[in-house]
Amino acid sequence: xxxxxxxxxxxxxxxxxxxxxxxxxxxxxxxxxxxxxxxxxxxxxxxxxxxxxxxxxxxxxxxxxxxxxxxxxxxxxxxxxxxxxxxxxxxxxxxxxxxxxxxxxxxxxxxxxxxxxxxxxxxxxxxxxxxxxxxxxxxxxxxxxxxxxxxxxxxxxxxxxxxxxxxxxxxxxxxxxxxxxxxxxxxxxxxxxxxxxxxxxxxxxxxxxxxxxxxx
Numbered sequence: 001x002x003x004x005x006x007x008x009x010x011x012x013x014x015x016x017x018x019x020x021x022x023x024x025x026x027x028x029x030x031x032x033x034x035x036x037x038x039x040x041x042x043x044x045x046x047x048x049x050x051x052x053x054x055x056x057x058x059x060x061x062x063x064x065x066x067x068x069x070x071x072x073x074x075x076x077x078x079x080x081x082x083x084x085x086x087x088x089x090x091x092x093x094x095x096x097x098x099x100x101x102x103x104x105x106x107x108x109x110x111x112x113x114x115x116x117x118x119x120x121x122x123x124x125x126x127x128x129x130x131x132x133x134x135x136x137x138x139x140x141x142x143x144x145x146x147x148x149x150x151x152x153x154x155x156x157x158x159x160x161x162x163x164x165x166x167x168x169x170x171x172x173x174x175x176x177x178x179x180x181x182x183x184x185x186x187x188x189x190x191x192x193x194x195x196x197x198x199x200x201x202x203x204x205x206x207x208x209x210x211x212x213x214x215x216x
Contacts, residue, residue: 024133024190029092029183032064040064045083045099046068057103058083058096069191070124078116087111091141092183095119112139113173114147114181120172125194128167130161133188139181146180148173167192 032038036053042062046052050062061074062084073084075095085096085105094112096105105111113119138144149157151172160173173180 024130024188025068025069025071027066027071027187027189028185029086029187030090030185033086033088033092034090038064038066045103046101053083053084053175056086056088058085058099058105059103060084069127069189071187071189072122074120074121074122076118077118078118082117084119085111087183089141090137090185092135092137092185093119094183109139112183113175113180115175115178118172118174119184120170121187122170123189123191124169126167126169126194127189128165128192129171129187129189130165131162131163134162135185135187137183137185141183142179143185144182146175146182147173147177148180148182 028037032040033054033056036055039052040054040062041051042049043060045058045060047060050057050059054062059073060083061072064071064073073093075082075084075122077095077097082095082097083099085094086092087094087105091112095114095117096111097117098106098110100106119148136146136148137142138146145162148160149161150166151157151170152166152168155171157172157174173182173184
């Protein structure tokens, strides 16, 4: 009986870690907008609640859950609020300062992240982003490696190393000059195991070891 209990504890620990260490969550904003592949919830720019596939639209905030990891997107400017903007035509996620009544960017060319605008991505659990796997596009919707800045967990902004892996719950992005305005096209994030999950892994491994010794 004790052996079965030990095996159950071990299995629970290992399964928990396995689920936490699943493959990365891929947030493909182009597929979300252009091919209606994905569902989000949030508040549109006009204050209406939204749930479903958005197409092109501006949001006060929206949530998108992929692989058990929830991303919340918001936009702001250096002086006031703004909108997280999903732009169609192979563009991605940007920021817009002003929307029309039907939640479209006004003017239409102010829908990416430009000078004095901030795009904030918050995750519901500790996450790491491999920026080798992030795709950015410019104002003409071409893939670029922009010179942009990042703030992690409310820290100071600094130049983003596009080959880095960064960890946190809150990632804010901005551009220092108009030549590097950008959209986030595709983003890959992965949940980081918590200390409690690692403890379950340790218990699982210990339990399996004890179970094996009892059978030998």
